[in-house]
């Protein structure tokens with residue numbers, strides 16, 4: 111039979127023992143819940159049928175990488191696609207691929223999201239009259255290589271461009287497209303943030319901070335509009351093999367954009383904030399739940415210092 115001693119009269123060693131047991135039980139329960147919820151999403155899960163939210167999907171930064179993969183995957187679900195990027199030639203090529211592969215309608219809009227608010231008039235005119243069911247705010251830029259804030263080449267220009275592309279585009283596109291979705295009581299907004307939003311990433315300081323904006327914006331917006339039939343999802347990938355990441359060969363933990371997006375689209379309606387792909391979800395769990403933030407920041411700093419040194423050495427060898 112257990113002793114009926116009040117807590118205050120327990121010897122210190124026993125008190126620490128029971129505190130330890132309680133903490134371990136709590137952490138194990140939390141881990142089990144996370145595991146079960148992960149299994150529900152990534153093993154059993156199939157997200158919502160995107161096609162029933164409206165005829166058209168709009169994808170920003172749609173000619174390469176993750177954006178192109180979203181455009182194709184949504185077309186595979188029978189949606190007509192509006193592709194938005196800077197280069198008309200690349201837009202025409204991707205539009206042709208999509209039409210031939212999936213027999214859906216496409217439309218292209220050529221703008222540079224690095225420019226100011228003027229471009230949104232062009233986009234608005236291009237989208238007039240379309241029933242938009244899905245908006246993918248994907249366009250984004252990062253640093254050319256990891257660097258100390260004050261030493262980032264052409265810093266003032268990069269600040270303007272990165273804020274316009276990574277933040278302004280998300281706010282303005284949402285401002286433009288959400289009202290009609292609310293009117294129809296259905297719509298999906300997928301905002302591509304980054305795992306760099308899960309913790310501060312030194313030597314990618316500005317990028318990491320812009321992606322946190324995208325993540326917070328998405329989560330708060332979802333809380334505001336969920337009851338109006340709108341799904342807002344924040345997508346936080348780790349490395350995906352694209353031009354931006356400069357990773358050419360996909361691996362299990364650095365998948366091709368096609369593999370990544372296929373998995374991510376299955377989480378829509380199941381997770382408001384998602385790493386999108388099982389190996390990335392495991393990485394997300396380790397970095398946010400198991401390791402202290404200070405250690406993750408320290409390790410990111412080390413990794414990025416290594417990448418920076420490699421990049422600068424290559425430049426020196428080339429004589430730049």
Ligand SMILES: NC(=O)c1ccc[n+]([C@@H]2O[C@H](COP(=O)([O-])OP(=O)(O)OC[C@H]3O[C@@H](n4cnc5c(N)ncnc54)[C@H](OP(=O)(O)O)[C@@H]3O)[C@@H](O)[C@H]2O)c1
Nearest residue numbers: 171173174175176196222223224250304349350352354355
């Ligand atoms: N790849 C990764 O490892 C990774 C990880 C986490 C998050 N992300 C996020 O995922 C998103 C997509 O990245 P990605 O790796 O797929 O990039 P990417 O391969 O470089 O593709 C970027 C796309 O955006 C377009 N674009 C770039 N700048 C533009 C501008 N100023 N105006 C209009 N369009 C522009 C590009 O087309 P044009 O050049 O023809 O305009 C291209 O279609 C970004 O938001 C990124 O932050 C990527």
